[in-house]
Amino acid sequence: MRRAFRLPGTRHRIERELDEEVRFHVERRAKALEATGLSPEEAEAEAWRKFGDVQDLRQYCMSIDVAHLQRARWRERLDILGQDFRFALRQFRRAPGFAAVAAVTLALGIGATTAIFSVVNGVVLRPLPFDHSDQLVELWGLDAKGDQLHFADPTFDTLAASSHTLSAVAEYNEYGMSIVNHGEVSRVNASGVTKQFFNILRAKPAIGRFFDPDEQRPGAPMAVVISDGLWTRQFGKSPGVIGSTMRSGTEPITVVGVLRPGQELPADVDIWYARERYPENDSYTAHNWRVIGRLRPGTTVAQANHDVSTVLRRLHDAVGDATWTFDGSAVSLLDEIVGNFTILLGLAFAASGVLLLIACANVASLGVARMAAREEEMAVRLAIGAGRARLAQQLLVETSTLSALGCVGGLMIGAAGVRLLLLLRPELIPRVGELSLDWRVLVFAMAVSAATAIALGLAAASRTARGDLRATLSQSQRMQGGGGASYRLRGSLVVVQLAMTVVLLVAAGLLAKSFVREVTIDPGFRTRGMVVASMPFDTGVGANGMARRTRYYDDITERARAIPGVTGVGVSDAAPFAGGSSNGDFLILSNASVTVTPQEMETLFRDKAHTGWATYRLASPGYFKALGMPVLEGRVFDDGDRAGTPDVAVINASLAKKQWPNENPIGKVVNFGNIDGDMTPATIVGVVGDTREEDLALDPEPAIFFSYRQRPGSSTGDMYVILSTAAEAPTIRSARQTFRLVRTDVPMRFQTIEDIVGRSMGSQRFMLLLVGVFGAIALLLATLGVYSVISYVVAQRGRELSIRVALGASASEIVRLVLGQGITLSLVGAMVGVAAALGAVRALKHLLYQVSTTDPVAFGAVLVVLCAVGLMASYLPARRAARLPPMDVLRAG
């Protein structure tokens, strides 16, 4: 045993001891001098004189001793820590099962929290990679209903001129563009940006520059800034890219700069050009532009929001119905980009936190069992004089060691989890490229582990501190492993675990039910065996343009039909979940000979009786059959509907029901020229079934379809060729080859509708998977918890159970007795869990589709699962109890 030496407590004490030492010396010396015949006074004076400079000595010794003492104290502390650490390791070696289970459990909890935190960190906490990015805002117009609207040029100009909270504003947009580089066609996203755009971001080019004033005037040749991604993909990061030219259609485009990686806005754009090359559109209702701004130093987003709102409301007062923008708002750019994902992330983070708590409860409960077994050891050590603080420190070192192991494991799980997240749903997570395990994640994981260690250590220590020495010592002979208090503690820890497991499982159950609901919704079109080829929209302007486009799509359709296995081919300007279609008001005319000018239209729209609202779509004759949309009335397009014949339209059931509830819509005449610029009226010839193409959870929108052979369309997005087929993969291969034969300069992308629909469910799937995995882990841990607490009960009551057996209780009676305890535990846990879940899952409300947060099926299923698991976990120990040879136990007792 180590010598317990006591260190002098304070500086003061060092001083006192030194004085004492000196005094002793001087007194002895004086005594010796007295013996030579000096008087006591003379002797003392001589002794002091001989001693020398006491003041100097004191200074010298103090400086040495204080430092020495401090060093010694540290050394001792480290020594004790080292001892405790070695002791902890010895304990773990003695019970490797406990150590392993506890460490793995903690690793799971810490790993889950760390993984989610690294996403929180990368997406929400880390500022956008721009200088003073907190000053960046996205601005929105608001319509009469308060929904967000993009800006029209005059609206933007008004804002730019009148805002006093924003130092600068800029317009930008985003659309698909085909570029040809060294004869190779590719499809990229392009963005037109106004003068201040890069200034506002304070972005810096990696090489080259941004636009010259000369490039920012109407009709200027096209100069572009490209993304780091495009630079890498197409130019191999060669600095020679500056000044090189590509083509877009027939127009040459010159690269003047490369943006730094991470600074792309919008995120998936590869090419930026000066928006001033094109003239402004004077219409207040051409909502084509997104707008960013930079706050003046010292202004807040709230002030900007108020400012924008005031400016746009004043504008509406001034120009009246010419604008549909009633109001405006400002949102911080980070919120705009991260947006809804924050809510999802918050939920995921909460779920991981619950899992961590369960893991802690599990380890604590295991720890209580170990402490119970070690109660005697602790009592003995207290009895022979170990301080309680000392024991507490030792326990803390034990739990810290466990947590450290858990932390290392957790970081590994976290890193793997992040990689998995990236694999699963990259496009769901904004700023996904910026995800990594950085120092903040590391600090977070360590802080979580430290908190865990302290919580567990204090829990264990408080039991030791409360423990009654004599009671423990005297009872330990009879009963291995603590008394009733320990059972109550473990029981309540298991109840907490079960309750939190219920919360996670109920959440998973609700999400699963909602998911199933949503994927089994009939979208109104066929989703299996469907291939979609997307290609840039051919505007087909002018008679020649229309003719060329018609020839092109007819040709493609013809070739697609010839592919073996293909049963239907349709062409449209929108594909399910691809977006891109326009919507707006249309006029209902009395007959097809009425002509209306665009100017008259605005006034006629005030007559609500003759105005409807719908989505504008282009479609080919084969489109409806290919998608499996039923023809409810009349007919769809046929080859007779072409340029030169009267324009026809097909509407969907929603529009028929909304606009002509008690009439036959066939023969009605509509004018939708405000969307496509063609003021020719069209006659409705048929009604088709509804489709849900934007969001499965939303009601179908009213739609009007026109023939691409008759109308120019409005899309700035893509055109889609849709093929129904027996086998998707071979069809994609054949189509890729044969479509190229028609035109080689058109880039194409092939997807299946099942993939597209699947992707549209990304956030639901992500949450379901996450909560499901967390729930499964929680259930496993809770099972372990129940199992260990019941095993412990069996061990504790072994003597009592043996007496019962000896007195004639049957094995099944013993099993029932033990099972009863397990079921009671599960039921209490379930009750508490249900109460907690009722409150907690309300947070999921907006993620659920047609499933109430109190869904009885989900709750019921979870309760059944929980009780079944409780039964199973207590059955093994119960059977063990029933098989105990009674005499052995009695003798051992």
Place this chain on the structure above:
Amino acid sequence: MPRDASDLLHGTLDVLVLKTLSWDTMHGYAIAEWIEQRGQGELVIVDAALYKALHRLEDAGAISSEWGLSENNRRARFYSLTPRGRALLRAEAATWKRYAVAVGRILETG
């Protein structure tokens, strides 16, 4: 004539203290007495310097101290040699002897 420790060559007092303590555990006064006796009155030490050396050596880990009772039942601080001190003494003593021989040789050639 008494001499200050700083007059002695650096480390001389230290080595004397170590040597003294190699015999027994002692308090400061006893050490001073012991050195004076063995030095046959030639080596009279300034007491303050002795205590400086003691604290310095303790800080270096060559000696350790403990409070105890003196022969006449007074509280006193007793110093004893640590294993490290013993090793230090061996090394220092050897150096010192070589040094003394060298100095003596030079003086004798006069």
